[in-house]
Amino acid sequence: MKKHKWTIQEQGLFLKNTGDLLARGYPLSEALESLMHQLPQKRRHEISQCLYQLKEGFPFYQILANMNFNNNLIGYVFFAEQHGGLASAFLEGSEMVLRKGKDLEKLKKLMTYPVFLMFITAFLFIFVDKVLLPRFSSLFVSMQLQPNFFTKAVYLFGDLLPLFILISLFGLISLLFYYFFRFRNLPPIQQKKIIVKIPAGGHFLRLYYTHYFSVQLSYLLNGGLSIHEALSLFEKNDKQPFYRALGVAVKTKLREGYRLEDILTSYPFFEKELANIIRHGQKNGRLDQELTFFSRHCLNKMEEKTEKLLKLLQPLLYMFIGFLIVSMYLAVLLPMFHLLEGF
Known part of the structure; x- marks a missing residue:
């Protein structure tokens, strides 16, 4: 299936919604499964591929890099996976990107x-x-x-x-x-x-x-x-x-x-x-x-x-x-x- 490039706004919202679910106690895989049903059809296949790669043991930052996400967002995810504060880091990164998009x-x-x-x-x-x-x-x-x-x-x-x-x-x-x-x-x-x-x-x-x-x-x-x-x-x-x-x-x-x-x-x-x-x-x-x-x-x-x-x-x-x-x-x-x- 042909990949559609994510806009910077879409990337920020995706990371923000993921961070919100993580802050409520969802594991990362369950958060992605929940978000998959809220996304357009063209994104669902990519998220299902993302879930498959997570089960195979790939780090999440590497998966986002394969999806051509913004390097700064990938950096937030990379460091978040090292210190364990995924929810707060995701929210911080998405806020920065969404502010930039609004400007x-x-x-x-x-x-x-x-x-x-x-x-x-x-x-x-x-x-x-x-x-x-x-x-x-x-x-x-x-x-x-x-x-x-x-x-x-x-x-x-x-x-x-x-x-x-x-x-x-x-x-x-x-x-x-x-x-x-x-x-x-x-x-x-x-x-x-x-x-x-x-x-x-x-x-x-x-x-x-x-x-x-x-x-x-x-x-x-x-x-x-x-x-x-x-x-x-x-x-x-x-x-x-x-x-x-x-x-x-x-x-x-x-x-x-x-x-x-x-x-x-x-x-x-x-x-x-x-x-x-x-x-x-x-x-x-x-x-x-x-x-x-x-x-x-x-x-x-x-x-x-x-x-x-x-x-x-x-x-x-x-x-x-x-x-x-x-x-x-x-x-x-x-x-x-x-x-x-x-x-």
Whole structure:
């Protein structure tokens, strides 16, 4: 039977419902059997295959990987199977994914109309700049009328637009070359160090990496593991090369005598506050709880910043489009008013 790719929303809801049933005392196999009857027909065969693989002894994270689930969700399941807190980890992972999905949906809704308006404005601008305005300009020059501010603005934008498109294309091609021939061959940790330097999205990524590392480490510590044992599990996570490399690197530095908080401070893809949280948690003996609280703080902070960004983007687009439309109209109308005043 043909496999249908699960959307990120479907993955999040599936994991959330599974976590809800596990929290009520269901074993994993019974939870999946119960969910199978609530899912569409195209998903039932996949869940039945999932149940078969569970009975054969396959780990659940591996089964989800075979179903092409999101790597971050697979990571949640991998760590959950190590520390035993399946229900809470499933709910935490699904909450993170569903929040991300909601933010993307908000962004799509906010951007759909402005993007459509931009296309209409671009068509109108090309018509005014290439057809209408040159004809009027020749008339205005013969009447010895000086170009006004809006006429100059339209012509300037028309001259800069091709240059902007060329620069954008050149930049995109350069980024693609850099990615395929350089970036993807770098070690995972080095890749993340470069990514978080991106001006627009770097801080969001830093919050996300901090949230994910904090919540997984807190679960493992809460399950009775030491920091060294927890990092060993990070090292075994073959589905997430970055966290696997991170586990190896941090363990190596711990053996060399460095403190955990100092090691994490040296990584630019983590929030600086993480070191203080670890230091404080080690002093009061509640490191797992401190990390749990801090991970939620990072998630809430990401959501707040996303809301602010969405509220800023739409007005800026409308202002730019509005200025361009007003400039096009006034570039034509103002000289005509001057001509009418002369009669």
